[in-house]
Amino acid sequence: MNNVVREEHVVLPxxxxxxxxxxxxxxxxRAPATVYLMGDLGVGxxxxxxxxxxxxxxxxxxxxxxxxxxxxxxLDDGMVYHFxxxxxxxPWELELAGFAELFDEVSLRxxxxxxxxxxWLPPADLELRFxxxxxxxxxxxxxxxxxxx
Ligand SMILES: Nc1ncnc2c1ncn2[C@@H]1O[C@H](COP(=O)(O)OP(=O)(O)OP(=O)(O)O)[C@@H](O)[C@H]1O
Ligand SMILES: [Mg+2]
Numbered sequence: 001m002n003n004v005v006r007e008e009h010v011v012l013p014x015x016x017x018x019x020x021x022x023x024x025x026x027x028x029x030r031a032p033a034t035v036y037l038m039g040d041l042g043v044g045x046x047x048x049x050x051x052x053x054x055x056x057x058x059x060x061x062x063x064x065x066x067x068x069x070x071x072x073x074x075l076d077d078g079m080v081y082h083f084x085x086x087x088x089x090x091p092w093e094l095e096l097a098g099f100a101e102l103f104d105e106v107s108l109r110x111x112x113x114x115x116x117x118x119x120w121l122p123p124a125d126l127e128l129r130f131x132x133x134x135x136x137x138x139x140x141x142x143x144x145x146x147x148x149x
Contacts, residue, residue, distance in 0.1 A: 002123055002144040012137040018044055021139070022051035031078045032106045034122045036114040039130030044137055045112045048128070049082050052110065056080065070099065079107040086113040091120035
């Protein structure tokens with residue numbers, strides 16, 4: 001794993017706090033970047049992504065890619081790919097789906113359940129590890145040193 005260059009911990013008492021964090025990161029992150037969204041079912045990974053995309057100017061629906069594995073979004077400054085790998089059994093399925101070439105692009109990738117993609121995924125530039133339930137959500141952020149491809 002690459003070196004951690006910065007760590008942060010944010011308490012998310014309500015969805016407004018999640019929206020504020022998502023908006024901040026949407027302004028901060030520049031492509032190419034890969035963001036790992038980690039944490040249990042229902043912890044807020046898709047909710048975070050929805051606010052992130054809203055902040056980037058997406059006005060249409062933001063569906064969870066639970067069944068499609070991937071939802072692409074076209075923005076003026078490039079593509080954003082939202083993955084949810086929960087349902088894959090083997091990272092090889094991602095290769096078969098032709099997703100590998102997406103990682104050669106200068107794009108932003110937000111990946112729920114990155115553990116399921118194992119070595120197939122590019123390393124994270126930022127990892128968000130969500131935890132908690134009901135009104136006590138929180139998230140640990142870690143930024144990683146970017147290593148030249
Ligand atoms: N502080 C909070 N931040 C984000 N979501 C919250 C918060 N408090 C409550 N919620 C609710 O928690 C739920 C989070 O669901 P979401 O689909 O985002 O989870 P997920 O992590 O993507 O789950 P999955 O692993 O199944 O894809 C939503 O119903 C949301 O309204
Ligand atoms: Mg989700």
